[in-house]
Amino acid sequence: MxxxxxxxxxxxxxxxxxxxxxxxxxxxxxxxxxxxxxxxxxxxxxxxxxxxxxxxxxxxxxxxxxxxxxxxxxxxxxxxxxxxxxxxxxxxxxxxxxxxxxxxxxxxxxxxxxxxxxxxxxxxxxxxxxxxxxxxxxxxxxxxxxxxxxxxxxxxxxxxxxxxxxxxxxxxxxxxxxxxxxxxxxxxxxxxxxxxxxxxxxxxxxxxxxxxxxxxxxxxxxxxxxxxxxxxxxxxxxxxxxTVIPDEVPESALSNFSRTPGSRLFKLKFNETANLAINHVIRHLDVTVNFIYATMNEIKDNSVGYMIIQLVGNSTDVDKAADYLQKEEIKAKELFD
Incomplete structure (x- = not known):
């Protein structure tokens, strides 16, 4: 055209x-x-x-x-x-x-x-x-x-x-x-x-x-x-x-979570693959998942955004959960690594 x-x-x-x-x-x-x-x-x-x-x-x-x-x-x-x-x-x-x-x-x-x-x-x-x-x-x-x-x-x-x-x-x-x-x-x-x-x-x-x-x-x-x-x-x-999907975590959100020894903090894209991966971690691994922050917008009938999660547990289990997230290729980025 x-x-x-x-x-x-x-x-x-x-x-x-x-x-x-x-x-x-x-x-x-x-x-x-x-x-x-x-x-x-x-x-x-x-x-x-x-x-x-x-x-x-x-x-x-x-x-x-x-x-x-x-x-x-x-x-x-x-x-x-x-x-x-x-x-x-x-x-x-x-x-x-x-x-x-x-x-x-x-x-x-x-x-x-x-x-x-x-x-x-x-x-x-x-x-x-x-x-x-x-x-x-x-x-x-x-x-x-x-x-x-x-x-x-x-x-x-x-x-x-x-x-x-x-x-x-x-x-x-x-x-x-x-x-x-x-x-x-x-x-x-x-x-x-x-x-x-x-x-x-x-x-x-x-x-x-x-x-x-x-x-x-x-x-x-x-x-x-x-x-x-x-x-x-x-x-x-x-x-x-x-300007429509903020991807930087506010300092207020980070200051409110407890830096438990051995815990790890990840930033993930908000999509169906990430939701399924987090659900798997919660159900099958001995790890607590805390949602620290999320932002989302609707683009062409699709949800686009980011979420910050904290994995809490003993270091071995947290490492297993972190490895699983990264293997699922959901572009989980660790904060403060």
């Missing part, structure tokens, strides 16, 4: 060069809700502007449905861009135009017939729940309503791809949730592939099925959201994941 092959982007201003993207390759499948996350300056907004060729790469190829946009004539490129909608952080609505005319603008520019425009605009306003605001102006709407209008406008030309550049950053958490649910409806009901640019891991958690993590103009990690959340490989990724 979307293929970026070895994309680099260099800006040259006043004799100086700034490399925003460095040899980036990315593949977004049809029907994905694909997240690209990174801190400010990571290059994620530059990356998304490559997809609809608002900016062209210094080197590399952008392919949409297997067609290289680099090879398109200006006319062919304009036609291709109609198939790629985009919504922005600050809505980009025309304050001098009614809501109806804001949504209608892409269709007017495409020189569609008036009745076609009217039918499509009212269909989209009903879809985003703002049919009664057709004759209002943008300054009469809330931030969430403005973004819904921005989404309706982006859908006007029936695109197969929707790009979202920090589309919820200007909204409060409750409004953000409503916009994310709307994007999920768009993905499911219109079968539109969505690419979301964000710096908030909670957005990725709630809506995306795949994610790429960017740092310094490069993709440093990519995969299914559950895999990335469950086993982050890079430091930047771990920092993002910690």
């Amino acid at each position: 979307i293929q970026l092959e070895n994309i680099s982007k260099i800006y040259r201003r006043n004799g100086k060069e700034t490399q925003a993207l460095k040899n980036v390759s990315l593949h977004v499948n049809k029907g994905d809700i694909f997240g690209v996350i990174g801190f400010s300056g990571a290059g994620k907004s530059t990356l998304v502007r490559m997809v609809n060729f608002l900016e062209s790469p210094t080197s590399g190829s952008v392919l949409i449905d297997g067609k290289d946009l680099n090879s398109f004539s200006p006319k062919e490129l304009r036609q291709a861009q109609k198939d790629i909608g985009m919504i922005f952080q600050h809505f980009n609505l025309l304050n001098s135009k009614t809501i109806y005319h804001n949504v209608a603008l892409p269709l007017v520019l495409a020189k569609e017939k008036k009745q076609v425009i009217k039918d499509r605009v009212m269909e989209l306003l009903r879809f985003v729940g703002l049919e009664d605001k057709a004759l209002n102006y943008p300054n009469e709407l809330s931030g969430g309503q403005k973004q819904r209008i921005g989404i309706a406008r982006a859908l006007a030309t029936n695109p197969s791809i929707l790009l979202c550049d920090e589309a919820t950053s200007a909204l409060d958490p409750q409004t953000t949730d409503s916009i994310l649910k709307l994007l999920q409806r768009i993905n499911q009901e219109y079968n539109i592939t969505i690419m979301i640019i964000t710096h908030e891991m909670s957005i990725i958690q709630k809506i995306c099925n795949r994610v790429a993590v960017m740092e310094n103009g490069e993709i440093i990690e990519e995969g299914d959201v559950l895999d990335v959340f469950g086993n982050p490989q890079q430091r930047a990724t771990r920092n993002f994941v910690r």
